[in-house]
Amino acid sequence: MSRIKCFWLVVTVIMQISFAGAAFAKPIEINWWHAMRGARGEVVQKIVDGFNSSQSEYKVIPTYKGAYDEVVNAGVAAVRAGKQPHILQSFEVGTQTMMMSGAIYPVYQLMADKGYKIDWSQYLQPVLSYYMNADGNLMSMPFNSSTPVMYYNVDLFKKAGIPMLSKDKPITWDQVGEITGKLVKAGVKGGLVTAWQSWTQIENYSAIHNIPFASKANGYEGLDTKLLINNDKVVNHIARLKRWMGDKRFYYGGQKYQGPKSEFIAQNAGLYIDSISGIAKLKKAVKDFTWDVAPLPVESWMKEPQNSIIGGASLWVFKGLPKQDYAGVAAFLNYLAGNGPQILWHKATGYFPITLTAYNQLKSEGYYKENPLQEVGIKQLTRRIPTKISRGLRLGYFIQIRNIINEELELVWNDSKTPQQALDSAVARSNIKLREFESIYK
């Protein structure tokens, strides 16, 4: 065979293969970068498999890109290189950064453009409101949402002769003082520990008591927002915790959850405030005592406590990708909000279902009768319509601001500053960050 003949043979074979390929059109690939590892990652894969097998036009490819901050960084780098994924999971504190980025395709617009008529009122409002813009349009699709609740050690309560707590009606902070006093008297090393102090003791405390966290409706209505957490109510709350530290009624176990959680597991503390995601962790780790869940305490003057606010992450859609891909993205987000995936997600991870229909279906199936712990957070989250103050927080450089708050609180706990000084300083330092953020977008 001559060389030329050989060449033509190869060309024909290649062309035949590619035509055959065109006949069986490959599905459009949709990339989703997320931060869900381990068991949660497996549930993500299950949900995606469900979508992929339900149709043949699109194929969602989920990729674990590391912790939340690493996923956001991967997204930033990808956008800069023009190789962004379709969907990126970003944590709630990054909301303002993502919203202002100019790189995203707002979810409400995407769904409307692709012809999905979604009744947003059928969603859990405090979850949606965290990701809405000032006009009430949804910018990103809520994915994993949690809220803080209070865990307590049933055995220690019995030992100290304290009645068990209600799952619906929150106790007051005064009662927390009495309970922790009794616990310490009964020989427990400490009364209350709290994880994620900025989120639980300042952000959620402010939301529940309808105290503005920052001006301009917590930052929703403008970048020229200023922190307001050095108000009397928050200062008094921190001062009270500091006072309790003196007689061990409050115990500081670190900024994140590991330290406080191990104090609770070691029965060094009878009360423990942490995200509802702690339910799964405690179920696994606690073997030698029984525990239960109650809503977060409120002040006695707050007759109608507001909703608590969420933590977690949402899904952002990047713009600038081939047009035909977006129909697939919208189809996937629509699928994700359906009852099947929502119920699977809630049952496996404890994160909230984002729609009322999924919640109601779980209710009618009797899921919460069997798992009453799982409902405490949802009830606390949905007990009132969110106000402009309790709907969420929208701050630039929020991650640094949280760091600042954590640092200043630690300076209160170790006697370096008074609560007023620390919160004044937290406000002053955070405002510098807010002005820096504002100046970028001028």
Place this chain on the structure above:
Amino acid sequence: MIKKRSYFKTQTLPYFLILPQLLITAAFFYWPAVQGIVASFQLSDPFGFRSRFVWFDNYIALFRDPLYLKSIETTLLFSGLVAIVSITCGLFLATMANRALRLTSLTRTLLIWPYAIAPAISGILWLFLLHPSYGVVAIGMEKWLGIDWNPLLKSSNAMLMIVLASAWKNISYNFVFFLAGLQAVPHSLIEAAAMDGASPFRRFWAITFPLLSPTMFFVTVMTIIFSFFESFGIIHAVTQGGPGGSTNILVYKVYQDGFIGLNLGSSSAQSVVLMALIILITVLQFKYVERKVQYTG
């Protein structure tokens, strides 16, 4: 006379031969460094859609920030402590090991191990010993010695903890170099001094120590560079810069502001300052310390 020097016939060949090295240095060092310097003069959003040239604003903001100045202080304290602890212990162990050379093939290997451990893992190991809630040693100290050990709240405890974790890792590195240095010290000198009636301690100070000075110099530079940069993993695992920012050294602040906070301008300015600082320290060391170093035995 025989010409010892070999030379290239063409002018281009040597450049061609070092080209790969140059390309790697340019791609992985100079290019990012230049990018960092450019970014340090800009105010930009994370995604890079808007960036504005702001002259020295990032630097001015940095040096007006009392926390940044405190971070410099913390870094100097931290690296000073790490250098003192790891060099003293490394030298002590090396002197001891040098005396018992027969044992050393096994002991040496064992003593080098900690250096092979990644900084983050070293941090975690020390955390399991010294965390107030689940650290074995910490719980023991409180139970039996009544020491109120709490690195989550006490700055001094936190600093001590990261110094221990960093120094522990570096002792073995220093040990290897000191041991090599000690073995190069001529025995005749020490024997002569011994015959003159010098005590072991005096022999060490008058003979061994000065002859070790090149090693000492090298080890000091390496330890300081280690504590400036590589200690990142330890801090990230152990304190995350806390409590109240008291262990927030420069390199950790760069990470927090840049990687977590996405404040790229400030973070780049901090990197440039860090780079300048490390260049300054190295130059100073070479200029003033090296003069006193004896390289010949």
